[in-house]
Amino acid sequence: MAVDSNLPSLLAAPASDKDSKALQFIEEMTKTVGSVQQRVLREILSRNAETEYLERFGLNGATDQETFKSRIPVVTYEDLQPDIKRIANGDKSPIFSAQPISEFLTSSGTSAGESKLMPAIHEDLDRRQLLYSLLMPVMNLYVPGLDKGKGLYFLFVKPSTKTPGGLLARPVLTSYYNSDHFKTRPYDPFNVYTSPNEAILCMDSFQSMYAQMLCGLIMRDEVLRVGAVFASGLLRAIHFLQTNWKELAHDIGNGTLNPKITDASIRKCMKKILKPNAELAEFVTNECSVENWERIIVRIWPNTKYLEVIITGAMAQYIPTLEYYSGGLPMASTMYASSECYFGLNLNPMCKPSEVAYTIMPNMAYFEFLPLESPASGLVDLSDVEVGKEYELIVTTYAGLYRYRVGDILRVTGFHNAAPQFRFIKRKNVLLSIETDKTDEAELQNAIEKASLLLKEFNTSVVEYTSYADTKQIPGHYVIYWELLVKDSANSPTDDVLNQCCLQMEESLNSVYRRSRVADKSIGPLEIRVVQNGTFEELMDYAISRGASINQYKVPRCVSFTPIMELLDSRVISKHFSPCLPHWTPELRR
Numbered sequence: 001m002a003v004d005s006n007l008p009s010l011l012a013a014p015a016s017d018k019d020s021k022a023l024q025f026i027e028e029m030t031k032t033v034g035s036v037q038q039r040v041l042r043e044i045l046s047r048n049a050e051t052e053y054l055e056r057f058g059l060n061g062a063t064d065q066e067t068f069k070s071r072i073p074v075v076t077y078e079d080l081q082p083d084i085k086r087i088a089n090g091d092k093s094p095i096f097s098a099q100p101i102s103e104f105l106t107s108s109g110t111s112a113g114e115s116k117l118m119p120a121i122h123e124d125l126d127r128r129q130l131l132y133s134l135l136m137p138v139m140n141l142y143v144p145g146l147d148k149g150k151g152l153y154f155l156f157v158k159p160s161t162k163t164p165g166g167l168l169a170r171p172v173l174t175s176y177y178n179s180d181h182f183k184t185r186p187y188d189p190f191n192v193y194t195s196p197n198e199a200i201l202c203m204d205s206f207q208s209m210y211a212q213m214l215c216g217l218i219m220r221d222e223v224l225r226v227g228a229v230f231a232s233g234l235l236r237a238i239h240f241l242q243t244n245w246k247e248l249a250h251d252i253g254n255g256t257l258n259p260k261i262t263d264a265s266i267r268k269c270m271k272k273i274l275k276p277n278a279e280l281a282e283f284v285t286n287e288c289s290v291e292n293w294e295r296i297i298v299r300i301w302p303n304t305k306y307l308e309v310i311i312t313g314a315m316a317q318y319i320p321t322l323e324y325y326s327g328g329l330p331m332a333s334t335m336y337a338s339s340e341c342y343f344g345l346n347l348n349p350m351c352k353p354s355e356v357a358y359t360i361m362p363n364m365a366y367f368e369f370l371p372l373e374s375p376a377s378g379l380v381d382l383s384d385v386e387v388g389k390e391y392e393l394i395v396t397t398y399a400g401l402y403r404y405r406v407g408d409i410l411r412v413t414g415f416h417n418a419a420p421q422f423r424f425i426k427r428k429n430v431l432l433s434i435e436t437d438k439t440d441e442a443e444l445q446n447a448i449e450k451a452s453l454l455l456k457e458f459n460t461s462v463v464e465y466t467s468y469a470d471t472k473q474i475p476g477h478y479v480i481y482w483e484l485l486v487k488d489s490a491n492s493p494t495d496d497v498l499n500q501c502c503l504q505m506e507e508s509l510n511s512v513y514r515r516s517r518v519a520d521k522s523i524g525p526l527e528i529r530v531v532q533n534g535t536f537e538e539l540m541d542y543a544i545s546r547g548a549s550i551n552q553y554k555v556p557r558c559v560s561f562t563p564i565m566e567l568l569d570s571r572v573i574s575k576h577f578s579p580c581l582p583h584w585t586p587e588l589r590r
């Protein structure tokens with residue numbers, strides 16, 4: 001077993017008694033992975049022995065790993081959808097869990113374009129809080145003095161909805177920030193935010209961001225760390241500052257609050273924070289009015305020791321931009337979590353982005369791993385994964401997901417005690433992602449098919465396509481390259497029709513994409529770039545010249561490799577953008 005020797009001992013120099021307890025807990029959990037996992041499975045199965053789901057597969061109250069693995073199938077969301085629909089429609093019988101389902105957590109992607117609805121039980125909040133409580137004690141080992149200032153964290157809630165049966169459906173972070181676990185968290189000098197709860201909990205993304213940025217500017221000297229959940233969120237905040245600094249500086253100079261901020265609770269709490277400060281207003285104006293925004297983060301917040309944002313997986317595309325704005329500050333990706341379950345944390349958070357590995361905490365759920373190289377050999381347990389191998393993550397949760405395929409591919413990079421550490425490799429099937437949206441190949445194909453119906457009356461069809469997540473500008477946007485077959489050049493599709501095709505594609509994409517476009521405004525209008533005839537053949541020639549097999553060549557449905565992008569862009573004959581926002585409401589489609 002490769003033990004990670006780069007880590008300082010977690011018990012070396014805790015910053016406080018509380019930290020010491022948290023670090024001891026991590027040590028205990030990571031030393032006893034196998035037995036903790038057995039206990040977790042036993043707990044989940046014994047509590048839920050009488051649920052319809054476990055009875056359906058004849059578990060008969062068994063709680064051991066062997067019987068569980070032999071009777072319960074490995075499933076995807078689609079397999080569970082009929083049962084989930086029943087719960088959404090108001091069936092309160094114990095289908096998955098003996099405990100009542102308290103809400104649904106929404107996340108990207110079902111084939112019908114709707115959010116997935118992951119069942120949650122109330123006590124899940126305790127597990128989430130527990131994982132959060134481990135993050136600062138680990139960080140304090142690497143960065144001393146974080147109790148001497150504050151964290152500027154841009155945190156947001158998103159609109160919620162109700163299912164026909166009356167259960168709330170909302171993203172996991174919206175659920176957490178609205179819980180008492182977050183709202184009435186005890187004061188912790190190591191974890192003080194500049195953003196007031198009132199600003200974080202405001203559903204209007206402009207007002208929320210405005211108030212959070214204003215507080216961040218006012219408390220600029222106290223800020224020791226700057227962050228958001230995902231890298232894309234922090235870049236949105238920088239972009240927001242770029243567009244709104246004049247109004248922010250005006251408010252700081254006059255001690256007034258922009259009339260666009262109409263939320264009563266934000267107005268009330270900002271009253272206590274805002275005082276006229278001409279010097280600070282001038283500073284903000286001087287820094288923001290220059291064209292060069294390189295190192296803007298450390299220019300405005302000079303005491304920042306690190307950025308805290310997830311920069312693994314789809315977020316890796318934002319690393320260079322963040323380096324530019326922060327002058328190369330360390331970027332800490334502290335945790336790995338999902339709507340289904342919070343998984344684990346990074347025990348070496350100040351490591352290089354390419355070295356980030358997450359230690360899955362064995363108390364969070366029961367974890368199994370499908371080896372990518374040899375799926376037929378079966379699933380292995382958390383304590384049995386091997387260094388260097390890649391696996392798909394499968395979870396069994398307290399809320400009642402049993403052997404559920406999360407869709408993440410992870411590679412084992414080492415161990416901390418007996419606990420494996422995983423590098424996030426990718427999400428299975430996801431082609432395009434700007435922030436929390438995840439668009440897979442089937443969704444893209446479906447959107448292309450819907451949009452190309454508009455070309456029918458022009459006797460035109462899409463012969464080939466590929467896509468690209470363009471994040472060079474903020475907000476990023478989807479770019480779709482189309483090669484068209486125009487059969488009647490006297491009647492080729494007009495610019496307007498191709499713009500409508502962009503909109504039609506957006507209408508067909510999943511609700512997280514549309515929410516990001518409409519409510520969060522974190523994704524820009526979808527773009528279609530029409531390329532010359534023969535471009536995709538050139539693409540194939542290029543791939544073959546680099547060693548691809550001509551028999552097995554498939555058009556990549558998403559591209560990012562620079563020479564390929566250059567080839568495609570050099571063949572573009574027209575560009576088209578979605579002319580307006582797609583349809584989106586928080587309501588679930590029936």
Ligand code: AMP
Binds near residue numbers: 107333408424436
């Ligand atoms: P959701 O269920 O919509 O909250 O999305 C959860 C998914 O986001 C995970 O299954 C991962 O694919 C991705 N994700 C979450 N945390 C990380 C991380 N630290 N690094 C890379 N991807 C992550």
